[in-house]
Amino acid sequence: MVNKMTQLTPHFSLDELTRSDTAVRLGIDNTPSPEIVANLQMLAYGLEKVRFLLGLLNRRIIISSGYRCSALNKALHGAENSAHMYGYAADFICPDFGTPLDIVKKIAASDIKFDQIIQEGTWVHISFDPKMRRQVLTAHFNNGVASYTIGGVM
Secondary structure, eight states, X not given: OOOTTOBSSSSOBHHHHHOOHHHHHHTOOOOOOHHHHHHHHHHHHHHHHHHHHTTOTTSOOEEEEOOOOHHHHHHTTOOTTOGGGGTOEEEXXXXXXXXXXXXXXXXXXXXXXXXXXXXXXXSEEEXXXXXXXXXXXXXXXXXXXXXXXXXXXX
């Protein structure tokens, strides 16, 4: 049994990285396996680095989406092989720092190792998948359907 109150790092809890209003509304059990929890801990450490980079030591990064079990990912129309399903990704904002574009630019220009960072319009998606490709993308939305271009943030 996974304890959702577990603190993964000083500023990020398991509950924060697995909570989903959609899962609650639809009755989806979004409890991660122990293997996924290990990935979520790696995600939390990456988010701590982002927090430090953005100078947010006394401010919050607001997580809108972290881990998604496959049923939740499907309900949210997530990518078929989404890093969220493995506990490697989070969507977030940092209003005390700036816009999602400002955040992506700052992270992309840093030495933080990440797999993917996407400026998704009103939020930032970051993945710490072990591939660590440092892929920077920009999302474009047309009738609710996202397409992505490489770069576009600098």
